[in-house]
Amino acid sequence: MIQRIAILGTGLLGTSVGLALRASGFSGSISGWNRSKAGAEQALAMRAIDSIALDAIEAARQADITLLAVPIYATLDLMEQLSTILTPSQLLTDVGSTKGQITAAAARLYNKPDRAAFLPGHPMAGKERGGAELGDANLFRNAVWLFTDDPSAQRSATGAALVQAWRELIVQMGSRTIDIDPARHDEMVAWVSHLPQFTATALSALLEEEVGDAPELKDVGGRALREMTRLGASPFSMWRDIAATNTAAIEKALLALEQRLTYLRENLREPALRQEFEQANKFRSGS
């Protein structure tokens, strides 16, 4: 039933979705729009999309399903712009990393009898660097793709069918889908995704200051150091919107880690250190 998909934003995620759709057998058209032309041309060259759209709004107007794969504030902007343009027989969905504001905007602007359907989504997959050139058809394999859909959404039969079709495409890309409340989503990703990122950023920034002028020390740190700072390469452009739209939950998680580090520092020669290691061991043994 899906003939045309539009991908707005052909960065790492948008390009990977295009590649994964093709790899899992989707045979309709995929048009792609990107803020910088070079990113769209790269995605086209990789056959993640089969045409470049010069106008995001026009691309969405012509598609059955439009995927917003841009940063969160750009997603919210496009949601506003498209809300009165799309029809009830079209679906808009996204990959934004925080879901509170996007899900609220969806309730306000979509999922009503005279509006298009909106399905808020968040694939738990990525790389520490972005860009179409890193696009990967297998990025979503064995990943979790979260949805924070609104149970009270009012959709046309076509809108509801497109939601179902998109969920099936995600499964065909190799992801496991989980439905979760948006507030719970944002609280949870603050712990398991945003806290690890900001920890790596702080650690990398600190180490750049302390040992950045002695590159041979990075070799000395070996695999452990490489892994603990890999996310230090993550782009601000993506994390700015996450920090701004999930501030309270991230503040809470960071404060908890600061306190935990202080406790550890004050107990380096005390029996409490053993308990901290045992508690940490438990987290890993369960995984």
Add this chain to the structure above:
Amino acid sequence: MIQRIAILGTGLLGTSVGLALRASGFSGSISGWNRSKAGAEQALAMRAIDSIALDAIEAARQADITLLAVPIYATLDLMEQLSTILTPSQLLTDVGSTKGQITAAAARLYNKPDRAAFLPGHPMAGKERGGAELGDANLFRNAVWLFTDDPSAQRSATGAALVQAWRELIVQMGSRTIDIDPARHDEMVAWVSHLPQFTATALSALLEEEVGDAPELKDVGGRALREMTRLGASPFSMWRDIAATNTAAIEKALLALEQRLTYLRENLREPALRQEFEQANKFRSGS
């Protein structure tokens, strides 16, 4: 010139050294002692050693080179015990993760005309879990093996030749050797090794408390979470001695990270966040 090597402690490092020695062509005998018999039997079964020594002191007495591959306080104990037993034509060396106390003990007890030679060493290689069964002939390939030798060491010709022979064996195992002052060593590893470890321990312990009862959330976190908590599996038994023998340097590094996290938390919606990300990006782009 080396006929007999003794490895005291056949855990991950001791067993890996035995395997790496064999893989790089060492054809003399390798005897192994371990506090728990099972660890020595495992190393023997893997051919990392070719005989089990029941007594550590006796094994060292019979060897040209003895490698201490036990935790730091056990290393210091054995250094005391062996100092009056070994002869000037024997070499004792170690793999301890902090070098201040061990190098000071070496100056006090070894490297004198009537004493054996001692070469303080520290391979920057390991795994988050220990044990002979994880022993790996390639563990030291492309790793850095640090030495904190004393330029004023007084060694017999045989002692000096054994030091040179051991350094060559390390290179044959695939490691790059770097000589460094022991105080500088301990300060440096506090940043590039101990800080990442204690950060992973604090993060893992915190997450066990916050989301430990919801194992599906670990999947949600994906590769980023796995990498940032992998070191959470590290055993207290090894890190206790590191924390106790490098306390001041680790305290300093932990405090600096706490302050950095606080700064980041207080600037989640401020331009300073961009600078933190750019500083972190710099650390990674140099690597």
